Each structure stands twice: as structure tokens, then as C-alpha cells.
């Protein structure tokens with residue numbers, strides 16, 4: 100912006116906004132929402148610098164009238180006005196259901212099917228928008244979800260939890276999401292209904308026959324494995340988590356521990372023991388499937404990194420529904436159903452870094468004056484919980500040296 104950060108004024112902030120959002124010389128322009136997130140971070144930085152070094156904060160604040168002018172909320176003068184310009188209205192569940200029924204299902208206002216309606220694939224469309232609305236995931240995030248990644252079908256629950264893969268999540272950080280059961284049920288019904296019919300139609304006219312190296316998924320096994328059948332009818336189990344990757348993770352964990360990594364949480368001690376004991380497997384030769392199976396089930400290798408936590412799995416103390424494979428000899432935790440009070444949880448410095456990022460993101464979200472109140476309350480509660488964990492971890496690290 101042509102000046103030192105400590106000399107920046109509101110004009111520089113305005114110029115920065117133009118460059119980030121509109122300037123055609125910028126090959127990486129961003130949307131208003133992204134700029135707003137950046138502006139919050141810049142303001143936080145200058146608030147800190149103001150206190151610490153007496154630097155003037157160039158991010159100006161203004162009072163914005165809301166609720167038809169009856170109230171005012173604090174905002175930034177340079178905040179993009181995308182929400183207002185587009186006259187955003189929040190769609191409540193009743194409004195959403197009406198929009199879905201009329202717009203996608205071809206029903207009239209009394210719930211009867213319109214005779215002239217010719218929807219292309221209403222079950223698919225309804226399941227998709229139901230998932231989008233129910234989970235709050237971004238369009239690309241929800242569209243990238245595989246059937247295998249969907250949460251377990253648990254009809255006794257109002258909400259089910261799933262994990263969004265890092266490669267598909269905004270920011271590249273794997274995270275958990277919640278989904279109302281009806282939304283999951285709609286997706287599963289589509290898989291067994293319209294989708295299955297479409298697949299059968301394609302099979303009947305031989306559309307898949309031209310794919311030479313096709314693999315057909317026969318069923319899902321425990322331990323994040325699937326059974327696939329190739330064109331010659333040979334079946335094999337494909338692991339979604341390789342054993343080698345697990346050993347590599349443990350070797351890295353051991354290195355971090357020996358360089359002084361702090362671990363907190365109820366299973367911290369067990370984590371340290373297992374990581375230490377697992378080093379005896381380094382260089383182990385696996386001659387047979389039985390060797391691999393034995394190694395796979397060794398208690399010292401039952402450590403599963405999650406999002407902001409590490410599961411030191413002990414089936415006797417597990418608070419989630421853990422998955423079993425076909426022979427029930429291998430059990431793995433269901434990280435997508437991880438319960439925060441479980442005695443198997445340990446938190447490494449790496450996990451805490453992930454939690455710190457969550458804290459930062461949530462702190463921005465709870466400051467957003469345009470966010471709906473129920474979501475803000477939920478975020479505030481989560482923010483308090485995460486801050487306590489980070490604090491406990493940091494206190495635990497310094498305590499022995501005080």
C-alpha cells in the first residue's frame with residue numbers, strides 16, 4: 100500500500116479493500132465475505148499494536164442501524180456491503196421446506212403434486228439442498244462428499260456427526276460437521292431410490308461395460324476398509340488408512356515427544372507409553388497377512404489422530420460407537436462420533452494448534468453482527484469450551500517448571 104504498516108491510515112485500508120476485491124491488476128481477487136474475515140484479523144492486529152506500541156488503528160468503526168433502525172451494531176467502515184446490497188433474508192426451516200416443496204418437488208401450496216410438473220430428478224435435488232441447509236457446509240464441500248464419508252445411519256438420533264476431509268474443506272483443515280437425521284435419511288433414500296434406478300438403467304444399456312479397469316465396491320468393512328471386486332470377479336479389501344501410515348505417524352509422534360512436546364487430556368499418560376512402546380515395531384518385517392493383522396491389532400498401535408484431539412483407543416472406555424469389522428476382531432473408534440468427555444482423549448501440541456485456529460475463527464464469527472443469534476450463541480459456547488482446553492494445556496506445560 101506504499102507505506103509502513105505503522106503509518107497506515109483509513110485511506111490505505113480503503114485502497115487495500117479496492118485492491119483485494121475490485122482491482123483488475125490483482126489476479127487473486129476475493130469476495131466480500133473473505134475480505135471481511137481479513138478485515139477482522141487486521142483490526143485485531145492493530146488493536147494489539149495500539150495497546151502495545153501506541154500505533155493508531157486505521158480500521159475505522161461505524162454504528163450500523165439494524166432491525167429497521169430500532170437498534171445499532173458496531174461494524175467496520177471498510178466492511179463490504181455484500182449482505183445489504185443483495186438484501187439477504189434468512190430462510191427459516193418453514194420457509195425452506197415451502198421453497199423446496201414448491202420449487203424442487205413440484206407440489207402446490209396444499210402439498211398436492213402438480214400435474215404439469217416435469218422435474219428432472221426431484222429426489223436428488225431435495226436430498227442435496229436438504230444436506231446443504233442442514234449441515235451448513237459450503238456448496239463445494241457438500242458436493243464433494245462421497246457416500247462412504249456420510250455419517251452412520253443412526254435413526255435414534257436427531258443429529259449425526261460427520262468429518263469433512265481436509266482436501267475438501269475450506270482452508271484445508273479437516274473438521275467435524277453436524278447433520279439433522281432427516282437430511283441424512285433423504286440422501287440415503289436417494290441412493291436406494293432414484294440413484295439406484297439410474298444406475299440400473301445405465302447397467303441395462305451397458306454404459307459401464309466400456310470401463311476396462313473398473314472396481315465395484317461390494318461392501319464397507321470395519322477399520323475404514325472396503326471390499327472391491329475387479330472385472331475378473333476377484334475381490335480384495337482396500338484399506339483407506341494404511342498400516343504403514345499409522346507406523347509413520349507413531350514414529351513422528353515419538354520424535355515430537357522426545358523433542359519436548361507437551362500432551363494433555365485424560366489419556367495423555369497412556370499416549371506417551373504407547374508412542375514409546377510402538378517404536379519397537381520400526382523395521383518389523385511382515386511376512387504374512389496374519390503378521391499384518393496381529394500388528395494391526397496391537398494395543399500399542401491403537402492411536403488415531405482426529406481433529407484437535409488424538410484418540411488413544413481403549414474399547415472399554417470408548418464413549419463413541421466404535422466400528423467393528425466382519426470378524427469383530429478389529430475395532431476402531433468412530434472419530435466422527437467422538438465425545439468430548441471420553442477418557443481416551445489426549446491432546447498434543449499439534450492438536451492444540453488446531454484448536455487455537457478454531458478459536459480464532461470462532462472469535463471472528465461471534466463478532467459478526469449479521470450472524471443469526473442462535474448460531475452466535477452456539478459458537479460462543481463452543482468458543483468458551485475450546486479456550487478452556489487450550490488454557491489447561493498451556494498451564495499443564497508450564498506447571499512443572501514454575
Ligand code: SF4
Nearest residue numbers: 410417419437438441
Ligand atoms: S469418543 Fe473419541 S476419544 Fe473416545 S474412543 Fe471414541 S473417538 Fe476415541
